[in-house]
Amino acid sequence: MANKGEIPGGAQVDRMADNTSNKEAVDPFFADNHLFVPVADHQWPIVYRKEYNMGFLGLEKLHPFDSGKWGKIFNILKARSMVTDDTIVIPEEATEKDLLVVHVQSYLDSLKAAKLAVDRGWSLNIGGGFHHCSSARGGGFCAYADISLGITFLLEMKLIRKAMIVDLDAHQGNGHERDFIQMQDKVYILDVYNRGIYPHDGYAKRGITRKVELEHYTKDEQYLPLVRRHLGEAVAEFRPDIVFYNAGTDCLVGDPLGALSVSPEGIIQRDEMVFRWAREEHSIPIVMVTSGGYQQKTAQIIADSILNLWHKRLIDCQAAEDHIKRAR
16 A cells, blocks of 8 residues: 655655555545646755745835745755756645635645655645644634645545644644644644743644643753654654644744744754654655744745755755756
């Protein structure tokens, strides 16, 4: 029932067999969608479209969220010759039918990234990570539940049986916790967050399988060992077919909303730790979404972290790298 795919270091990743050979019938509602389009070998499993970057007559500058963050990340990766316009994946816009799986409106970048991770062993959505939005409501700058939707599609398409969410944004991920509160046999949630900030959602905490509450201004010396320990304990309790990694940078020192004190180097080490844990140590496909981060410098830090993963060969796409070299 499983096929094999290569990941760095020669390790193997077990993946669910294609749903066409799965004995369980796929609900036509889920099978009849246009979002799982083919991706060329020379395209990185990196999802991005320019429409992620929002503007409203300059008023966006008054908002704490950097609405141009994702474009800045892409441009840095492009300037460092990691990606080009034709070597990334541009997601299709979702129809109302697609969005009715969990709620209505917006488009499905993380859904495309989820399928790419199943196929390639890893993927990255430069946007996404709207973890305060549930199927019933939005919240905290989050308009649509992309993580919940990605997991729901993979489950319903019989591409996976179980998923794990590793949420390292500084805020509690109450949206997906509410969505999967009755599905803890299929969706395991490890949430590491500042207990003293928004959203204080006591009901949603019931959906957390492994809860790690931090105090204000927690630094690298406390943060990184905690993350490392709880990753190991989580996978010992629950073996997922895929990991959704919500890699928020609002834990960065100086963030006005996160109120933690993790250094830029600490964030890069954290992301490397999570990818090594998933890909090298346990051969589990991983989807990374970038989530929160409310300082102008976060785009550079996210880009530096992605470049570090590439340089360490924790993410790679040789066909894309060869394509870029030939085009120079």
